[in-house]
Amino acid sequence: MDEATKNQQKKYNEYVKAVTPTHSLFRNMLQAFLVGGLICAAGQGILNYCQSLGLNKDIAGGWTSLILILCSVLLTGFNLYPSIAKFAGAGALVPITGFANSIAAPAIEFKKEGQVFGIGSKIFTIAGPVILFGIFTSWIVGLIYFLLGIAGAVSL
Amino acid sequence: MSQTKGQSSIQFAEAPYIIESSSIVGQKEGEGPLGKLFDSVEQDPMLQKKTWEEAESELQRKAVQKAIDKSNLTQQDLRYLFAGDLLGQSIASSFGLMQFQIPLFGLYGACSTAGESLCVAAMTVAAGYADNAVAVTSSHFASAEKQFRYPLEYANQRPLSANWTVTGSGAFILGTKRSKARITGITPGKIVDYGIKDSFNMGAAMAPAACDTIYQNFMDFNRSDKDYDKIITGDLGLIGSKILIDLLKEKGFDISQIHMDCGVEIYDGDNQDTHAGGSGCGCSAVTLSAYILPKIHKGEWKKILFLPTGALLSTVSFNEGQSVPGIAHGVVIEHC
Numbered sequence: 437m438d439e440a441t442k443n444q445q446k447k448y449n450e451y452v453k454a455v456t457p458t459h460s461l462f463r464n465m466l467q468a469f470l471v472g473g474l475i476c477a478a479g480q481g482i483l484n485y486c487q488s489l490g491l492n493k494d495i496a497g498g499w500t501s502l503i504l505i506l507c508s509v510l511l512t513g514f515n516l517y518p519s520i521a522k523f524a525g526a527g528a529l530v531p532i533t534g535f536a537n538s539i540a541a542p543a544i545e546f547k548k549e550g551q552v553f554g555i556g557s558k559i560f561t562i563a564g565p566v567i568l569f570g571i572f573t574s575w576i577v578g579l580i581y582f583l584l585g586i587a588g589a590v591s592l
Numbered sequence: 593m594s595q596t597k598g599q600s601s602i603q604f605a606e607a608p609y610i611i612e613s614s615s616i617v618g619q620k621e622g623e624g625p626l627g628k629l630f631d632s633v634e635q636d637p638m639l640q641k642k643t644w645e646e647a648e649s650e651l652q653r654k655a656v657q658k659a660i661d662k663s664n665l666t667q668q669d670l671r672y673l674f675a676g677d678l679l680g681q682s683i684a685s686s687f688g689l690m691q692f693q694i695p696l697f698g699l700y701g702a703c704s705t706a707g708e709s710l711c712v713a714a715m716t717v718a719a720g721y722a723d724n725a726v727a728v729t730s731s732h733f734a735s736a737e738k739q740f741r742y743p744l745e746y747a748n749q750r751p752l753s754a755n756w757t758v759t760g761s762g763a764f765i766l767g768t769k770r771s772k773a774r775i776t777g778i779t780p781g782k783i784v785d786y787g788i789k790d791s792f793n794m795g796a797a798m799a800p801a802a803c804d805t806i807y808q809n810f811m812d813f814n815r816s817d818k819d820y821d822k823i824i825t826g827d828l829g830l831i832g833s834k835i836l837i838d839l840l841k842e843k844g845f846d847i848s849q850i851h852m853d854c855g856v857e858i859y860d861g862d863n864q865d866t867h868a869g870g871s872g873c874g875c876s877a878v879t880l881s882a883y884i885l886p887k888i889h890k891g892e893w894k895k896i897l898f899l900p901t902g903a904l905l906s907t908v909s910f911n912e913g914q915s916v917p918g919i920a921h922g923v924v925i926e927h928c
Contacts, residue, residue, distance in 0.1 A: 445787030451838075452788065452796040456831055457752045464749075512745050521747030528747055537747045545743030548643045562746060 468527030471520065475531045479504055501532055508533035512540040538562040595718075598812025601779040601922075608717035609771040610764055610925070611665075611724065613885055614658035615878035616651050618733065618759030621870075624859045629882035630760075631658050637734060637759065645679060648732035648761075649688030651874070652677070655761035656692060656728050663765055670694050670765065671722035674713045676705035677730045677873055678757075679739055684730050694726070703798075703827050704781070704902030705729045706762065706877040707921030713766045714775040714923070723768050730761035731872025740791070740907060753793040755829050755871035758858060762877025772889040772928060779812060779922035781805035783904060787915045791905055794916070795832020795855075795868055798901040801918030802828060803839040809897060809922045810845065817847045821893040824884060825920070826876035826900030827855035829868030854879035854900075876900040884925075891927045898923045 479500050486496035511517040517537045521528040528534055542561050546554040560567065585592035597603045615630045622633030632654065639650040652675065660667060673692065676699035677684035685698055701708040709727035716722050734744055736757040742748060766775065784801040791797075802825050810816055817823070828836055833853045840847055854876045855869035880898060887893045901920040910916070 448786040448800070449788065452793065452831075452835065455834055456793060456796065459749065459752060512747075515745055518745060518747045522749055525749045534747060537745070541743040541746035544745055545738055562742065 464525050467523055468525045470527065471524030472527030472531060475504070475528070475533055479531075504532050505536040508536035509540045512537045513544065535563060535566065538566075597777065598808070600782070600808055601777055601812035602715065602718075603777045603813070604714065604718040604775065606718055606720075606768070607774040607776040607926075608714045608766045609769060609928075610773045610775065610885065611767045611769050611771050612659050612663035613762065613764045613881035614655050614662060615762045615881040616654045616658060616760060617874070617878050620733070620756075620864065621758055621760055621858060621878070624864060626858055626879065626883050629886070630878060631662075631882070634759075637732075644732055644735035644738060645683055646687065648677060648679065648684035648730050648735050649686075651732065651759070651761035652684055652688035652728055652730045652763075653691065655730065655763040656689065656726060659726065659728075659763040659765050665724060665765065665767075667692060667694065670724050670726050672697060672713070672716060672725045673728065674699060674709040674716075674725065675728045676700050676709055678702065678736050684732070684735070685728075688730070689728070701919055701921065702902030702904055703731070703871055703873050703875065704900045704919050704921050705873045706826060706875075706880070707898065707900035707923055708780075710764060710766070710775065710898075710923045711778045711780055711921050713764070714778060717766045717768060725766050726763055727766065728761065728763040729873035729877045731757050731759070731874035733757045733759045733872075736872060750867055751792045752867050753790070753795065753829075753831055754867050755794055755827060755855060755869055756859065756864075756866035757872040758827075758855075758870040758875035758878065760872075760874035760878040762874065762879075762881045764877075764881065770928075772891075773885055773925055774928050775923055776895075776926045777813065777924040779805055779809040779924075781808075781920040781922065783917045783919050785915055785917035789913075789915050791903075791910050791916055793831065794827070794871060794903045795829040796835055797903045797905075797916035798918035798920065799828055799832040799835035799839060802832075802836050802899055802901050802920040803843070805899060805920040805922045806836075806840060806847070806897065807843055807845070809924070813924075817845045817850060820850060820895055820897050822884075822896040823847050823851050824880075824896055824898050825851070825853045825855075826902075827869065827871035828853050828901055829855045829871065830861065831868050832901075857883065873900075888925055888927050893927065895924065895926045898925055 546558040639647040675685035713725040713727040788797040858870040859866040
């Protein structure tokens with residue numbers, strides 16, 4: 437590509453950026469804070485309730501995740517979760533409910549292509565990278581922790 | 593006598609007529625500003641089929657059948673089909689048109705296919721290779737989302753520059769029998785790439801192509817913005833339309849008074865949450881059939897330049913870091 441074309445493309449991209457409207461960042465952040473906070477508060481409520489039933493902290497935490505996931509999958513199935521996310525953005529995507537949505541949605545969409553080549557191979561098309569790099573990152577962090585332990589900086 | 597004009601246009605010696613047309617749309621389009629004008633509004637997004645892809649095929653089948661029913665022609669009178677859609681390997685056309693048993697040319701020019709199919713069908717009729725030929729295109733919101741973006745229930749925020757794919761199909765029977773609208777010339781477009789990489793800003797990606805084809809049309813036919821009652825683009829949307837007007841101003845033509853965009857007309861952007869406007873092969877096709885052609889029949893508009901626009905990307909080219917080039921095919925339609 438010659439210099440003139442590059443310049444023309446750069447100029448055009450800058451011009452397009454100037455005329456393209458975007459969502460208000462402040463309003464988006466406020467809405468994300470509200471809804472994300474509500475989801476977390478609901479989680480805390482479930483956790484407290486489970487603990488009040490005498491479950492220990494780990495088991496209660498497990499139930500909390502399961503119940504939130506179930507709610508999200510149901511809301512996805514009834515096509516309500518997209519509307520929540522349209523309003524809340526990352527506030528609905530970052531909590532575990534968003535993760536559940538990203539797995540339930542492809543499962544519903546690709547069911548028509550079969551159990552194996554539809555659901556089986558496409559269920560993780562969105563969540564797959566999160567799972568892969570999440571596990572990989574935790575492995576790196578674990579390795580660093582292990583090396584620091586050998587060096588005596590932290591207790592293993 | 594040569595029918596070529598300038599660099600890339602054609603002026604038909606025997607201009608083919610648009611004998612009949614049809615428009616089938618989904619519920620959302622039916623609720624839009626043009627809702628009452630369409631031949632048929634389908635309330636069921638699945639059209640009683642099992643998958644989105646089959647539903648889109650059914651849209652095309654219904655559109656062609658409707659056009660045949662409205663004309664006084666039979667299936668046997670239609671010599672060739674020129675069809676396209678947005679799905680991989682154009683399966684909406686293949687499976688929707690199979691039952692007609694009419695020889696088929698499958699076309700792909702993204703959303704510009706509505707213009708491409710009209711161009712090729714017009715050339716075929718004008719050259720005497722067919723008395724009647726059909727141009728048909730379709731798009732479906734759900735099948736397009738599945739193919740190009742995310743599963744339908746996936747939760748995300750659409751950017752304000754995003755388009756909303758029109759659920760609909762438009763079919764046009766072109767022929768030698770006299771009617772009130774004819775395609776007098778065409779300006780097929782070339783691929784224009786201004787290096788846009790945002791697949792959620794198709795209007796910006798396609799506007800330079802629309803500008804290029806309009807300019808070429810003016811040069812080839814020695815015309816200007818004063819020669820047309822309307823210049824109607826396919827699916828540039830609000831942002832792309834503004835860009836197109838700015839780009840053409842730089843070239844010395846002001847089309848701001850006569851420009852219209854099917855993507856902007858088909859939805860009520862304030863109340864239907866469609867952001868930049870409608871898009872898809874169905875968008876320009878159904879708007880041409882339901883809204884534009886009746887105005888040409890009445891003579892309200894005598895001569896227009898109809899210009900469906902397409903963004904030539906796939907999810908693979910996008911993921912591999914390629915830009916989004918645009919293309920636009922110009923069709924001159926005149927009242928007669």
